[in-house]
Amino acid sequence: MRTDFGDPCRSVLEVRPQGNPSSGPENEGNRFRRGISEQDELKLQLPSCAPFEITGSSSDRLPVLPERAVLRTHMKAMQRASERYRAGDMASFYETLTASAFRVSNTSVTLANPELPDCPIVDVSRGFEQLTGYRRSEIVGRNCRWLNKGCPMCPESRVKLREASRQQKKFVGILTNRRKNGEVFQNLLVMSPLRIGNQFYLLAIQADVTNADVDLTGEQDRMHEELNEIVDAIFASIVNAWVAMHSHLDMLPLTRPVPYVEHQLRVLYQPEVYEQAKQQFVVLAPAEAPNSTRLSYVNTFLQVVDSTDEAGNKSSSGLFRRSYSEPSLNDESSMIGGSKRLPEEVLRESLRYLEVGQGPGPVARPRQVKDVEGRVRLAEEPLASEGSGLHPNGQDPSHQAKLGQGLSLSSAAPTVKWKYQGGGEVESSVVVGDKLVYSAAGKRIFALDRETGSEVWSFAAQQTILASGALAGGAFMVGADDHFFYALAEDTGKLLWKFEAGEAGEFTGGATVGEEEGVVYVGSADEKLHAYFLNGTKRFSFEATGAVCSTPALDKTGIYFGDDFGRFFKLDRATGKQIWRQQFPANIRAPARLEPDGIFLSIGDPDESQSGEILRLGYDGSTTWRSDCGRGGRHKCGSCWTAPAVIGDVVIGACGLDSKSEGFIWGLEKDSGKVRWKVQTGNDCQTSSPMVVGDAVVVGCTDGKLYAIGAQDGARRWHFEAQAGIWTTPAMDEHGTIFIGSHDGYVYALEGTSKAGRDAAEM
Numbered sequence: 001m002r003t004d005f006g007d008p009c010r011s012v013l014e015v016r017p018q019g020n021p022s023s024g025p026e027n028e029g030n031r032f033r034r035g036i037s038e039q040d041e042l043k044l045q046l047p048s049c050a051p052f053e054i055t056g057s058s059s060d061r062l063p064v065l066p067e068r069a070v071l072r073t074h075m076k077a078m079q080r081a082s083e084r085y086r087a088g089d090m091a092s093f094y095e096t097l098t099a100s101a102f103r104v105s106n107t108s109v110t111l112a113n114p115e116l117p118d119c120p121i122v123d124v125s126r127g128f129e130q131l132t133g134y135r136r137s138e139i140v141g142r143n144c145r146w147l148n149k150g151c152p153m154c155p156e157s158r159v160k161l162r163e164a165s166r167q168q169k170k171f172v173g174i175l176t177n178r179r180k181n182g183e184v185f186q187n188l189l190v191m192s193p194l195r196i197g198n199q200f201y202l203l204a205i206q207a208d209v210t211n212a213d214v215d216l217t218g219e220q221d222r223m224h225e226e227l228n229e230i231v232d233a234i235f236a237s238i239v240n241a242w243v244a245m246h247s248h249l250d251m252l253p254l255t256r257p258v259p260y261v262e263h264q265l266r267v268l269y270q271p272e273v274y275e276q277a278k279q280q281f282v283v284l285a286p287a288e289a290p291n292s293t294r295l296s297y298v299n300t301f302l303q304v305v306d307s308t309d310e311a312g313n314k315s316s317s318g319l320f321r322r323s324y325s326e327p328s329l330n331d332e333s334s335m336i337g338g339s340k341r342l343p344e345e346v347l348r349e350s351l352r353y354l355e356v357g358q359g360p361g362p363v364a365r366p367r368q369v370k371d372v373e374g375r376v377r378l379a380e381e382p383l384a385s386e387g388s389g390l391h392p393n394g395q396d397p398s399h400q401a402k403l404g405q406g407l408s409l410s411s412a413a414p415t416v417k418w419k420y421q422g423g424g425e426v427e428s429s430v431v432v433g434d435k436l437v438y439s440a441a442g443k444r445i446f447a448l449d450r451e452t453g454s455e456v457w458s459f460a461a462q463q464t465i466l467a468s469g470a471l472a473g474g475a476f477m478v479g480a481d482d483h484f485f486y487a488l489a490e491d492t493g494k495l496l497w498k499f500e501a502g503e504a505g506e507f508t509g510g511a512t513v514g515e516e517e518g519v520v521y522v523g524s525a526d527e528k529l530h531a532y533f534l535n536g537t538k539r540f541s542f543e544a545t546g547a548v549c550s551t552p553a554l555d556k557t558g559i560y561f562g563d564d565f566g567r568f569f570k571l572d573r574a575t576g577k578q579i580w581r582q583q584f585p586a587n588i589r590a591p592a593r594l595e596p597d598g599i600f601l602s603i604g605d606p607d608e609s610q611s612g613e614i615l616r617l618g619y620d621g622s623t624t625w626r627s628d629c630g631r632g633g634r635h636k637c638g639s640c641w642t643a644p645a646v647i648g649d650v651v652i653g654a655c656g657l658d659s660k661s662e663g664f665i666w667g668l669e670k671d672s673g674k675v676r677w678k679v680q681t682g683n684d685c686q687t688s689s690p691m692v693v694g695d696a697v698v699v700g701c702t703d704g705k706l707y708a709i710g711a712q713d714g715a716r717r718w719h720f721e722a723q724a725g726i727w728t729t730p731a732m733d734e735h736g737t738i739f740i741g742s743h744d745g746y747v748y749a750l751e752g753t754s755k756a757g758r759d760a761a762e763m
């Protein structure tokens with residue numbers, strides 16, 4: 001190991017143009033620009049660093065990120081940004097957007113916050129990880145000095161670097177640094193202060209100039225250029241956030257640029273150029289960039305404007321580009337979103353979009369779909385899998401236990417393990433707990449021993465219980481026709497708390513728990529979706545447009561439910577505010593089935609239009625298909641109030657009309673909604689949601705039968721017959737025992753019908 005470290009200042013100081021009076025030490029940028037005559041000397045005198053424990057191997061070359069991963073990174077940043085915005089933390093809102101602008105860049109970029117103790121790095125690019133061998137997680141939160149630890153540094157550079165950090169000044173210089181694998185290299189650092197909103201940062205880019213053949217003059221110019229481009233990208237990222245949030249809020253193709261863009265264009269362009277650009281933006285972006293996301297719309301817009309100058313000539317550096325590059329390094333500090341260039345009112349107006357906007361939601365890959373009215377519009381599908389909507393206790397919103405998910409259904413009919421007479425019709429689907437199962441009959445809520453069926457406790461409500469409950473936080477929670485929603489201690493049935501819904505506030509739909517936020521969501525006939533913390537304090541209530549009888553379904557970002565006016569809503573899970581809603585022609589009492597590639601929903605009206613259908617929606621609420629069930633009139637599947645099941649490429653829905661004593665279980669093609677098979681039953685099956693067991697479903701009908709049906713072909717496996725109609729959704733425990741309640745007053749535990757086996761959905 002070398003102990004002679006050479007002259008650390010040489011690498012910087014020797015790079016000096018001869019005899020130029022203006023090249024003082026405070027003008028390092030110019031010094032580089034004027035050329036280097038002693039490159040050979042520079043090469044010979046490369047300083048070395050003190051011995052140092054090698055902490056790792058040099059990072060393998062980072063793979064080029066696929067476009068999808070880049071988009072996902074951006075979207076994650078957008079989601080984080082909107083969360084921060086909602087939390088009122090504007091500084092970290094901007095910071096997140098800023099970082100997202102360079103995170104995936106192959107240029108080495110570092111952003112430090114000089115207002116925090118010891119000026120820590122707040123974010124770095126992939127290029128920096130590549131250059132130094134350190135991963136982002138090892139870097140963020142630390143001062144960058146560990147790169148020069150043990151290495152010689154010219155005192156002048158050290159003073160300047162410290163000054164730069166303290167007083168937010170520029171710095172340009174070559175530093176001797178060491179990678180994670182111990183390798184020493186010469187790091188050309190170009191650093192500039194940057195102001196974003198009211199926050200100052202230091203933005204730096206690094207380049208390895210160890211190779212003496214590097215043209216330092218050119219390199220430094222290129223780095224300044226790059227720094228400007230990064231600033232542009234940061235600016236664009238912030239504008240993009242506005243655009244995305246604005247467009248997400250309206251759930252429409254963009255019809256106008258957001259104020260910042262508009263402002264920039266209006267002041268900089270002739271009115272006709274502005275109009276032309278706007279037109280191009282609105283029309284061209286989706287058509288010409290079918291594979292891009294909304295995030296890129298603004299860039300498309302910029303491109304469009306970029307390529308057309310005032311005289312209508314194609315140009316590669318149009319005015320808009322100049323305007324959006326405006327926050328540059330020409331000043332002592334660059335400005336983004338500050339009041340210097342952006343008038344307050346424009347900024348305020350832009351931010352208003354964020355205030356009302358609920359965040360960007362899942363990333364869109366725009367494609368054209370028809371909505372319910374047949375209008376062509378852009379749809380979006382989530383990039384990453386949306387949440388499954390599962391209950392914390394393993395149940396989905398339609399109260400099917402998923403505990404027996406790895407099981408498959410045998411063709412042997414089940415036998416009754418136990419049955420419990422509840423003393424009234426059972427309409428509340430059984431919820432499976434660790435040791436107990438929970439349900440209700442007539443006006444009584446009860447808990448039964450899972451193994452024996454013996455009653456452990458019961459609680460008397462004042463009216464019938466039709467709704468299904470949920471387990472969380474030590475409570476079994478369920479609403480009743482007496483307008484009360486009860487939270488009962490899960491082991492004793494003791495009343496922990498209750499709340500009363502408003503006028504006509506019967507509870508018909510089930511409750512769903514958002515475990516992360518500790519909130520139970522439940523709809524009521526008072527036309528509201530109620531959200532209560534698990535200690536009984538109200539979180540919010542959302543005014544729908546009709547009775548809310550559909551059990552809410554949750555994914556990471558949203559709360560999904562329908563009402564009796566035919567509206568299906570997505571609320572922001574973080575704020576309870578509406579993100580979008582869609583109008584359908586009949587009541588929505590079904591819990592939505594949230595699958596990674598779409599929302600599956602049933603609608604229906606057994607009394608009036610007597611029509612029903614099964615639908616597939618995108619995560620922006622657009623309709624992908626409506627199944628007409630091939631029965632004479634359009635969309636007539638009977639009335640469907642249950643969550644469709646999805647197994648492989650088949651969607652299974654249960655529907656029917658009690659008034660006509662007819663019922664069908666439908667097997668539909670997942671891609672198109674076309675009928676693959678149907679099974680006729682003795683009466684309607686419109687309130688029991690099909691439970692998935694391996695490659696089959698189990699579903700109850702009001703003819704009193706519990707049907708087991710193969711998903712692929714609709715073949716009947718077995719049926720179990722109760723003494724009266726089955727209105728509840730079956731539940732299953734991890735051993736394959738099925739729990740089902742009936743109008744005959746019994747809760748049945750059925751066994752012997754499932755066996756361990758591969759889930760057909762995986763085949």
Ligand SMILES: Cc1cc2nc3c(=O)[nH]c(=O)nc-3n(C[C@H](O)[C@H](O)[C@H](O)COP(=O)(O)O)c2cc1C
Nearest residue numbers: 110111112143144145147148161175202203204206
């Ligand atoms: C944004 C930013 C990036 C920096 N990048 C580097 C770098 O790549 N290599 C390096 O040796 N120092 C870098 N520094 C400088 C060190 O953080 C520190 O200022 C320098 O080591 C002098 O301070 P010290 O004497 O307290 O160590 C960077 C500083 C900032 C603010």
